[in-house]
Amino acid sequence: MADIPDRIIIKRHLDLEGRRHQIWWRHAIVALLAVFLALGLANVFGQAQSETHADSGPASLQLNAPARLRGGLIFTARFTITAHTDVENALLQLSPGWADGMQINTIEPSPLGEASRNGDLLFTLGHIPAGQKHVLFMGFQVNPTNVGSRPVDVTLYDGGKQLVHLDRTLTVFP
Amino acid sequence: MDIVLRGIVVFIFLFVLVRVMGRRELSSLEPFDLILLIILGDAVQQGLTQDDYSLTGAMLAVGTIAILQVCTSWLNFRLPRLRPLLDGDPIVVVRDGKEIERNLRRERLTSEDLAEAARKQGIGNLDEVAWAVMETSGSISFIKKSDS
Numbered sequence: 001m002a003d004i005p006d007r008i009i010i011k012r013h014l015d016l017e018g019r020r021h022q023i024w025w026r027h028a029i030v031a032l033l034a035v036f037l038a039l040g041l042a043n044v045f046g047q048a049q050s051e052t053h054a055d056s057g058p059a060s061l062q063l064n065a066p067a068r069l070r071g072g073l074i075f076t077a078r079f080t081i082t083a084h085t086d087v088e089n090a091l092l093q094l095s096p097g098w099a100d101g102m103q104i105n106t107i108e109p110s111p112l113g114e115a116s117r118n119g120d121l122l123f124t125l126g127h128i129p130a131g132q133k134h135v136l137f138m139g140f141q142v143n144p145t146n147v148g149s150r151p152v153d154v155t156l157y158d159g160g161k162q163l164v165h166l167d168r169t170l171t172v173f174p
Numbered sequence: 175m176d177i178v179l180r181g182i183v184v185f186i187f188l189f190v191l192v193r194v195m196g197r198r199e200l201s202s203l204e205p206f207d208l209i210l211l212i213i214l215g216d217a218v219q220q221g222l223t224q225d226d227y228s229l230t231g232a233m234l235a236v237g238t239i240a241i242l243q244v245c246t247s248w249l250n251f252r253l254p255r256l257r258p259l260l261d262g263d264p265i266v267v268v269r270d271g272k273e274i275e276r277n278l279r280r281e282r283l284t285s286e287d288l289a290e291a292a293r294k295q296g297i298g299n300l301d302e303v304a305w306a307v308m309e310t311s312g313s314i315s316f317i318k319k320s321d322s
Contacts, residue, residue, distance in 0.1 A: 002304030002305065012263065013264055013265055016280075026196070
């Protein structure tokens with residue numbers, strides 16, 4: 001039999017003494033990676049659309065937008081307002097989380113007016129006759145450095161009167 | 175700052191990934207592996223620099239990876255106890271012409287892989303081999319019996 005090569009220790013490199021556990025570490029990390037991928041498949045890291053809905057007597061408000069996103073993603077938020085009675089002067093108020101660290105690419109159809117109300121974004125949509133819908137689309141892109149959770153609440157007013165409020169949180173993964 | 179942090183995360187992720195993938199994948203570079211490498215590079219680049227097209231951004235990203243690589247090899251050199259973790263350990267796969275099944279299975283190496291590696295080193299039969307050692311790089315070193 002030939003001499004044992006230099007630096008090869010039979011116990012460690014052939015019998016794997018003290019190295020048996022290493023393979024389990026490897027399996028554990030691969031399993032962890034598989035769990036991470038499964039979470040990705042399950043939309044834990046975005047960006048599937050999710051729906052939030054609120055109803056009041058005069059109107060209902062439905063929001064369709066992702067609740068979880070990642071840096072750099074492009075997405076659309078759809079606000080559907082259904083007037084059950086005449087809404088004379090619909091105003092849509094969005095919390096600053098909608099614009100903070102986001103690129104607002106487009107707002108369609110353009111609101112009649114835009115303003116700031118105590119730090120929130122305020123869009124004037126105008127008259128929505130009873131039984132009709134007003135659908136507002138907003139296109140965004142997430143700033144890659146914009147990481148974390150923030151409230152993205154939406155409130156619908158008729159003039160000064162609050163009609164519907166949606167509580168929502170948006171989480172951005174790095 | 176963001177690019178440096180992302181560079182550190184990507185480096186650690188790739189380092190762990192390469193270590194757990196095993197040496198078998200490292201040693202072979204078949205055409206498909208080459209394509210996978212290119213795809214991997216592209217996927218990593220997007221996460222690393224994202225929409226940053228600047229020269230500064232590229233230099234920060236590459237610099238971070240380079241510094242971490244230097245740090246890893248320095249740790250490997252200075253702290254022998256970390257070597258098995260950072261670099262791995264060689265593993266004997268053939269002794270006195272006989273395959274060590276348990277060690278081959280651990281590295282997902284088949285007898286065919288072993289025979290192929292031997293042929294590449296001009297060895298036609300494993301009976302001629304005294305020792306075959308799978309190195310930390312994934313290549314297999316063969317030491318012939320003294321009478322062959």
